[in-house]
Amino acid sequence: MRADLSPVTGKHPAHVFRPLSDLLSGWEANGIDTTIFRAGVDIAGHRYAGYGLARMLPLERVLVGCASSRAGAFGGFHHPDQGYRHLQMVAVITLYGLMGRRIPEPPAPLVLLDLLRAYAHDCLHYGSRRRYVEVAGVPVRTQYGINYRRTSGQAYSAADKRGSHHTRNIGIVMEGACDKEARFITRQAAEHFAVTEPSDGLGALAFRDVTGTLTEADTGRMVDVPQCEEQTRYAAALLGYEKGVNRRYAHFLEEFAPGEEYECHTRLLAAIISGDVMKLGAWLDERHGPGTFPGLFRTPGYFEPCLTA
Incomplete structure (x- = not known):
């Protein structure tokens, strides 16, 4: 394979x-x-x-x-x-x-x-930590970072409602955490080498995207590139990802770690790599009460007997 x-x-x-x-x-x-x-x-x-x-x-x-x-x-x-x-x-x-x-x-x-x-x-x-089990001779992933899935396919958390500005989906939180970190690194490289924003519309948008500097005005506009339909679709995908992943993750940090967004972000990444949610869960519990992590993300009916195995 x-x-x-x-x-x-x-x-x-x-x-x-x-x-x-x-x-x-x-x-x-x-x-x-x-x-x-x-x-x-x-x-x-x-x-x-x-x-x-x-x-x-x-x-x-x-x-x-x-x-x-x-x-x-x-x-x-x-x-x-x-x-x-x-x-x-x-x-x-x-x-x-x-x-x-x-x-x-x-x-x-x-x-x-x-x-x-x-x-x-x-x-x-x-x-990211992964765990697999064999089902009918096929490897099935049951853990990815701090996200879980039953062999039946049941996910730990439900998908966010269409158009939602916040998230209660641990997959979106993990994706947002990974991309926030990747864009921070890219922004540091761009600043160190004094890379300037391109002058063309799509290039400027892409530069702000890779460096994590997109504005509210950017996400609210439509980009049409008449000479290339694929470029128009690319711009739409870029803006959709920003609104569906990065903005939702930013809202999550503001909502549950106001003033401590960076601390929460780094704890999330450490948990994603180790696959151990205990320290992150305890940190959230100190601020929002017992059982914050499953209370935020676990969909009704899902039961995971051991999150740290």
């Missing part, structure tokens, strides 16, 4: 995929500067070690869509059908921008920043 990666790239038959390790070495052999990305990975490694992550996602386990034969193909963090695949232990991502290009091509700073955000994000998914 982990040797044959064709199932995870098969949804993108027009795209050319290369391991991130090969892509970077190819760029560097051609004199292309990848310092922004490399420096960001160093920042991520130091921060993640503090949360208990002993090893970063190997670069050779990251498949990067870096070219495409499909007219108008547009890549980036919000490209459909990509992300970390836990059973195969591989991340599938695409380079930001139009993909009809030769390899290698010097990437713009925004391309490297988007690549850094995706890699930093997927490293946290890679490092």
Whole structure:
């Protein structure tokens, strides 16, 4: 399963995929500067070690869509059908921008920043505690970070209502925590190398997205790119993710850790890596009373006898 990666790239038959390790070495052999990305990975490694992550996602386990034969193909963090695949232990991502290009091509700073955000994000998914059981010869994941699922498919927490501004779904909280951290790292790299915001509308929006600086005005507008339908869809996916994940996570922190948002965020990440909710649960109980964690997230009818096993 982990040797044959064709199932995870098969949804993108027009795209050319290369391991991130090969892509970077190819760029560097051609004199292309990848310092922004490399420096960001160093920042991520130091921060993640503090949360208990002993090893970063190997670069050779990251498949990067870096070219495409499909007219108008547009890549980036919000490209459909990509992300970390836990059973195969591989991340599938695409380079930001139009993909009809030769390899290698010097990437713009925004391309490297988007690549850094995706890699930093997927490293946290890679490092999240997972537990599997075998059902009829098939591995079934019953724990991911601090989220749980029965072998029957019953999830620990219910999906949020459509259009909700807050969240009571632990999957959204975990996703938001991972992306908040990845965007913080990307913003640090952008500031250190004095990367400026692109002048084009979608580029400016993407820059604010990868650095976590989108405004309320950004999330309320529609972006139409007449010359490329895929770019319009990309912008819509970007704004949908911001409202559906990142804003909901921000509201969660404001709601349950006012004035202590960063402390709660770091405790969440440590719990996601270890898979142990006890310390986080005790911290929440001190502020909101006994049983806060299951009271917030556990859907009625779900029973988990041991959250720390």
